Amino acid sequence: MPAKWELIEEFIADCWVNDIEFTAHEYASHAVVSICEASSRIQSYLRAQRRGETNWIIFRKPGTRGSSSVWIVGSGGKDAPIVAESNRSDMKVRLKRALFPDLRNMMRIDPNSAELIEEVIEDTTTEIELIFRRLNRLGKRS
Numbered sequence: 001m002p003a004k005w006e007l008i009e010e011f012i013a014d015c016w017v018n019d020i021e022f023t024a025h026e027y028a029s030h031a032v033v034s035i036c037e038a039s040s041r042i043q044s045y046l047r048a049q050r051r052g053e054t055n056w057i058i059f060r061k062p063g064t065r066g067s068s069s070v071w072i073v074g075s076g077g078k079d080a081p082i083v084a085e086s087n088r089s090d091m092k093v094r095l096k097r098a099l100f101p102d103l104r105n106m107m108r109i110d111p112n113s114a115e116l117i118e119e120v121i122e123d124t125t126t127e128i129e130l131i132f133r134r135l136n137r138l139g140k141r142s
Helices: 004-015 024-031 035-050 077-098 100-109 111-141
Strands: 021-023 057-060 070-074
Touching: 004 024, 004 035, 021 024, 024 035, 035 057, 057 077, 070 077, 077 100, 077 111, 100 111
Parallel strands: none
Antiparallel strands: 021 070, 057 070
16 A cells, blocks of 8 residues: 555656646545545655655645645746745745744743843744755756
8 A cells, every 4th residue: 555645656656747736635635535544645645755765746835725726736946946836825824823932921020031032033944944045046047
């Protein structure tokens, strides 16, 4: 029995067209599985992709989230800016949810640390923006 991510890989191979887009609903209909199972397979594919096991890269179309996410199949450097954009908002949200509340709580507990903590927040945000700018330049070269 193939792994869940391999079933997505087969779907992509069967339907391959440059810049194919699909949703979990469309994949569920194609594979005759529940939307929950389709989402599970997509997440499995993303994990395999990050381990370097897949032949293609899938990424979320900017502006789509959750169950209405549109997935784009890509493979080259030309896709780097789109990948970066689709992840930019996710990273900012994750930072705000994970890091910033703890840092702000530190400021409440130790008001003398406020200036240093604000610098850490600003530096972290700036570093993320630099990463995205570099990815955009990579995409322009491809």
